[in-house]
Amino acid sequence: MEKLQRNERISALQRILCDYPGKVFTLGSFADLLGCAKTSVSEDIDIIRGSLEKTGMGTIETLPGASGGVRYVPMSDSRTTRELAERLSAELSKSERILPGGYLYMQDVIYNPETVSEIGRVFCTRFYKKDIHYVITVETKGIPLAFITAKYLNVPLVIVRHYNAATDGASVNINYVSGSSRKIQSMVLSLRAIKRNSRLLFIDDFMKGGGTAKGILELAREFDCEVAGIGVLIQTAEPAKKLVEDWFSLLTLYSVDEENGITNIRPSISQEDIL
Amino acid sequence: MEKLQRNERISALQRILCDYPGKVFTLGSFADLLGCAKTSVSEDIDIIRGSLEKTGMGTIETLPGASGGVRYVPMSDSRTTRELAERLSAELSKSERILPGGYLYMQDVIYNPETVSEIGRVFCTRFYKKDIHYVITVETKGIPLAFITAKYLNVPLVIVRHYNAATDGASVNINYVSGSSRKIQSMVLSLRAIKRNSRLLFIDDFMKGGGTAKGILELAREFDCEVAGIGVLIQTAEPAKKLVEDWFSLLTLYSVDEENGITNIRPSISQEDIL
Numbered sequence: 001m002e003k004l005q006r007n008e009r010i011s012a013l014q015r016i017l018c019d020y021p022g023k024v025f026t027l028g029s030f031a032d033l034l035g036c037a038k039t040s041v042s043e044d045i046d047i048i049r050g051s052l053e054k055t056g057m058g059t060i061e062t063l064p065g066a067s068g069g070v071r072y073v074p075m076s077d078s079r080t081t082r083e084l085a086e087r088l089s090a091e092l093s094k095s096e097r098i099l100p101g102g103y104l105y106m107q108d109v110i111y112n113p114e115t116v117s118e119i120g121r122v123f124c125t126r127f128y129k130k131d132i133h134y135v136i137t138v139e140t141k142g143i144p145l146a147f148i149t150a151k152y153l154n155v156p157l158v159i160v161r162h163y164n165a166a167t168d169g170a171s172v173n174i175n176y177v178s179g180s181s182r183k184i185q186s187m188v189l190s191l192r193a194i195k196r197n198s199r200l201l202f203i204d205d206f207m208k209g210g211g212t213a214k215g216i217l218e219l220a221r222e223f224d225c226e227v228a229g230i231g232v233l234i235q236t237a238e239p240a241k242k243l244v245e246d247w248f249s250l251l252t253l254y255s256v257d258e259e260n261g262i263t264n265i266r267p268s269i270s271q272e273d274i275l
Numbered sequence: 276m277e278k279l280q281r282n283e284r285i286s287a288l289q290r291i292l293c294d295y296p297g298k299v300f301t302l303g304s305f306a307d308l309l310g311c312a313k314t315s316v317s318e319d320i321d322i323i324r325g326s327l328e329k330t331g332m333g334t335i336e337t338l339p340g341a342s343g344g345v346r347y348v349p350m351s352d353s354r355t356t357r358e359l360a361e362r363l364s365a366e367l368s369k370s371e372r373i374l375p376g377g378y379l380y381m382q383d384v385i386y387n388p389e390t391v392s393e394i395g396r397v398f399c400t401r402f403y404k405k406d407i408h409y410v411i412t413v414e415t416k417g418i419p420l421a422f423i424t425a426k427y428l429n430v431p432l433v434i435v436r437h438y439n440a441a442t443d444g445a446s447v448n449i450n451y452v453s454g455s456s457r458k459i460q461s462m463v464l465s466l467r468a469i470k471r472n473s474r475l476l477f478i479d480d481f482m483k484g485g486g487t488a489k490g491i492l493e494l495a496r497e498f499d500c501e502v503a504g505i506g507v508l509i510q511t512a513e514p515a516k517k518l519v520e521d522w523f524s525l526l527t528l529y530s531v532d533e534e535n536g537i538t539n540i541r542p543s544i545s546q547e548d549i550l
Contacts, residue, residue, distance in 0.1 A: 113426035151388035
């Protein structure tokens with residue numbers, strides 16, 4: 001690669017760190033790539049860390065030891081998270097989103113790359129210290145959120161399906177009861193998908209009774225794995241008691257008044273809750 | 276925001292551009308955000324463009340006119356694309372991936388955020404000039420690839436499902452014949468999901484007969500939309516004649532010899548083909 005000036009080097013380093021969030025790079029590997037001294041890279045990284053912290057959008061973590069190095073952690077500070085939660089609450093409360101049966105049309109929000117990325121930063125901020133090995137979700141609507149969270153944490157994404165497919169190979173199949181509709185459903189996961197003794201983060205778009213989350217806990221047990229975190233975009237206020245104990249949600253849905261076209265949805269978080 | 280030094284400003288600009296690929300920013304909005312003159316931002320952007328072009332991983336496009344500004348286009352240069360295609364060919368040819376029926380286990384590859392992002396850059400390089408309004412895919416395995424492509428192109432993702440769900444609202448349902456298995460399947464898309472007269476990019480992990488792609492063409496017609504591009508990770512060599520005319524694939528699968536555990540999969544692209 002052509003030799004870069006300091007300014008260009010900072011641009012290149014920031015670009016690589018942003019493209020591979022969560023990935024640990026040694027200063028030596030950067031020095032080799034950019035053809036400069038390790039001390040120069042170290043100074044560059046300090047500048048990038050300073051810039052990130054001033055803008056509140058992430059940090060550069062230094063990991064000590066033989067396998068150590070630096071990694072970029074995308075974050076969402078309290079103010080940004082609060083503004084996001086309020087903006088999404090207003091957007092999702094629009095009366096035209098109400099569907100027959102009191103459901104809400106949300107696909108334009110939960111499939112929008114920019115919005116999904118902003119929500120993913122909140123999940124990353126919340127869970128990056130939990131030593132997560134995989135992000136897991138159940139098809140279909142939570143996949144973009146789960147994918148971006150996996151990208152920010154630099155771990156593989158695992159998608160649980162409702163039906164067995166030829167491309168799964170041998171798989172584990174469990175039945176679970178949906179917490180809200182009391183319907184029996186199936187979850188299928190390929191035996192190759194996760195290693196034993198891993199720590200999983202379950203991400204989904206919506207939690208009502210918590211039946212799907214409980215299903216994931218059971219599935220994890222079949223793989224000798226632990227669910228180390230649960231993050232959802234929206235939880236319902238009722239039932240207050242879910243089938244799982246501990247979860248994080250960005251928004252809470254209190255009510256949908258189909259007749260009058262009024263949805264009550266509010267940020268579930270206080271500023272202190274986020275980190 | 277605290278005032279930044281030039282180096283910190285370049286870091287912050289590069290970070291924002293990377294976080295919102297494809298999004299058009301005016302120089303004025305950057306100047307306001309960073310509390311500096313537009314001429315300074317303009318110089319910073321030139322440095323970032325230079326750095327990106329030297330490292331071959333993207334460019335900064337300048338869009339003229341009243342709604343103009345600059346946007347970051349993530350790219351994959353010919354050498355990087357070729358190396359990626361060769362690495363993936365080797366990885367996917369491993370005998371332990373062969374499943375009963377000659378299927379290949381690929382979930383660890385197509386759900387891996389780093390790999391998915393690298394493939395997404397190839398699709399972005401290929402399609403960013405095609406004036407795409409939506410990236411569309413059919414659940415489930417192509418969703419991460421489609422999502423990252425949508426993120427890089429800064430357009431909404433649309434996910435077509437196989438079954439109608441209450442959260443879709445009113446929807447369009449079409450039947451199509453799978454090109455390989457000749458099975459009749461359904462595609463369902465919410466009427467709210469795409470605006471009429473849009474240009475769609477169909478992204479998927481695998482194409483054999485092209486039946487799914489043809490189904491997407493038909494679905495697009497129901498919405499008065501046009502499929503302006505088709506990109507798949509892997510196409511099969513046979514049947515050479517697919518149900519659609521024009522598509523891009525990164526890899527070609529020639530054969531899976533289940534008995535002897537030999538898979539023949541190779542890059543489908545020549546270096547000239549990519550741009």
